[in-house]
Amino acid sequence: MTSKFSSINPEKQERILNAALKEFALKGYENASTNEIVKSAGISKGLLFHYFKNKKELYLFLYNHFADVMVKEFFNELDLSERDIFERMKTLMILKNKLMAKHPEVFDFMVAASMETAEEVKGILNNTNTELIQASYSRLFENIDMTMFRDGIDIQRTINIIMWTLQGFSNQELEKAKKLNTGHHDFDEAFKEAEVYIDMMKKAFYKSL
Amino acid sequence: MTSKFSSINPEKQERILNAALKEFALKGYENASTNEIVKSAGISKGLLFHYFKNKKELYLFLYNHFADVMVKEFFNELDLSERDIFERMKTLMILKNKLMAKHPEVFDFMVAASMETAEEVKGILNNTNTELIQASYSRLFENIDMTMFRDGIDIQRTINIIMWTLQGFSNQELEKAKKLNTGHHDFDEAFKEAEVYIDMMKKAFYKSL
């Protein structure tokens, strides 16, 4: 079914994908209008349903497509040879920010999708969702240098604390940015602040030199 | 406009509020049907729009009403005389669980509301949202005993680490529960696990005895 779509003019593909992405990101699955999508993609009503047999299939295709795109771009740039967990997390946060700045609508869409409540789409999404995310997440903590942690410490749980802390911080910054909704807020300051947290956690969980 | 509603038979008020709560929690703002609401509230179409000039106003009223109810019930039961931050956070988590068990639909609604993507409602909600949440959040960390923390430590940021960690843990447990969707999962075990994290953080951030 999707082969039809994959084999057409890439420029048109992109137009359709972007139109759908924006509409779904903005309005959610149920409320998004296929009418709006075709209008802003500049194609006819019939054509959309020639490519995707219904709204749901379009949505799922979008989700898989962009999840793929983002995950690939992410791991392409992520340096997994860095074995210090904090360095790794720092580059990870920077990378995430770069991607968000580069494809903000894709991020909006993925976030909206992961919160999607529409019955029709919820189940299927969660499955694909977790597969991808679990596969990806586990890679983030592969091959970490454990020798740096204090002796006797519970490393697995410590990693969790580190992760939750950095996530919490990251979300806080995001919220701030959204509130100001000045397109770009001061990333440098945010990273300095992140370093402070990292230092606090190093002091707490790493062997003291 | 809402004065009309406030001055009617409280039993009918509740019927309407509950009908709307369920419908919005289940289907989200856009997809919720005023038809279903009036049917399950046992009132006429016209009457609903006599009380609330449109769907949006009804939604906002609901949100404010139940946010109020929950926050009040929360702080009613929360013991702010306990000055040890970990004890406070522990009772806070327990309280949250109790409230979720007692009013699951209200929680569903509030969560759904905070994730609401519908344009019409998103903006306004966030405003009200943050006012309440900021007012509430700041109270949670009032009058904490700072003397327990290691000397020279950055207390404000340490509190953040503690909070983010416990939130992260809490969310993880919620996700697990959702995935199993057995009505109730093993809370005792979860609390034991929480204590492990708390002990780790005490060791890291409190003065060693």
Place this chain on the structure above:
Amino acid sequence: MTSKFSSINPEKQERILNAALKEFALKGYENASTNEIVKSAGISKGLLFHYFKNKKELYLFLYNHFADVMVKEFFNELDLSERDIFERMKTLMILKNKLMAKHPEVFDFMVAASMETAEEVKGILNNTNTELIQASYSRLFENIDMTMFRDGIDIQRTINIIMWTLQGFSNQELEKAKKLNTGHHDFDEAFKEAEVYIDMMKKAFYKSL
């Protein structure tokens, strides 16, 4: 669901019923357009679906309604005290012709309905169909005078021959009328011709005087 419809302005009821009747008779179930129905009934799109929850329910209501009307009108006027089978069949044919002249669209609709192939509607229709028709048909042959038939003749099968013959004749005349589609063709002649067949059958199956 139908109570809504039954309780409105009878003049409007009739407008809707007639509009739907014509559309369904002309185009069949699947091809009939609810758009056309509302347009020719002079009501809004929403209103039709306020009365009938979908096209199918409207169709079924129509069918039951007009089957009822026709059967009632039919048996109201049919004289079941006449015990001679040929006299009875003659009056029956006359009556059928009168009804067809009086409500031609209803007849078109009922005939079309009984031939309806649309899956959605076929099953349900056949049930109601046969109940009504069996109940009606059996009454047509109640209390016939059997003493007129030749001795030793198989009366039940003879009645079948009579019925099939008169039906065959009736259909032939209908076909002729349709082909000429002059609104009215010469009924008198047709009845004289019917009498000829009746006389032939009397000679064949009745005792000779």
Place this chain on the structure above:
Amino acid sequence: MTSKFSSINPEKQERILNAALKEFALKGYENASTNEIVKSAGISKGLLFHYFKNKKELYLFLYNHFADVMVKEFFNELDLSERDIFERMKTLMILKNKLMAKHPEVFDFMVAASMETAEEVKGILNNTNTELIQASYSRLFENIDMTMFRDGIDIQRTINIIMWTLQGFSNQELEKAKKLNTGHHDFDEAFKEAEVYIDMMKKAFYKSL
């Protein structure tokens, strides 16, 4: 227009014809989907409309084609040298049953076509219809032995009575079979029953020996 079609690979012709036959028989004219036809015929959309300028022409071609096929097969096997009307009618009924068993889809299609309500197709069909049927029907009663009938009897009308009776009986059996929708019902019994009617009519209309 049809010359294009007639001059292509016969195997492909048959594939297209059968695909269309099935679709039209199953869904009726309006509801049949040219999409389904091309899919199940394994040809492209454009090609179908290259052969037949539109859906209607395809339908009409099908109808004429299969009417021809059936009529030819019918008269091929029908023995017109048998001059006794009842023997002729008996073999005719048997033949009809054999053809129905051999080409059920064709019969379904022809029956559905003769009941077709779609405006576009109704008129044209009836014309073609009657030409064929009249030409065929008249042959069925050619060269019948009139000497068997009672003296003074109206032979033309008697033949009608015989025909209508046997048609009526045949339809009744078909209805029964449909109601039971066991693929095959007891034909032997049906033929015995037919013989009973035939004997009754012989007694009534033939010279007594």
Place this chain on the structure above:
DNA sequence: GATGAATGAGTCTTCATTCAT
């Protein structure tokens, strides 16, 4: 206050037909 009939723009989806390749 209370009712529910009425509206009509909007929803997704289908379909015969055309035409550039």
Place this chain on the structure above:
DNA sequence: CATGAATGAAGACTCATTCAT
């Protein structure tokens, strides 16, 4: 010959909102 991308009108049905009663 043959393809299948492209069209857009039409399909059934929904829904928040209004208003006469």
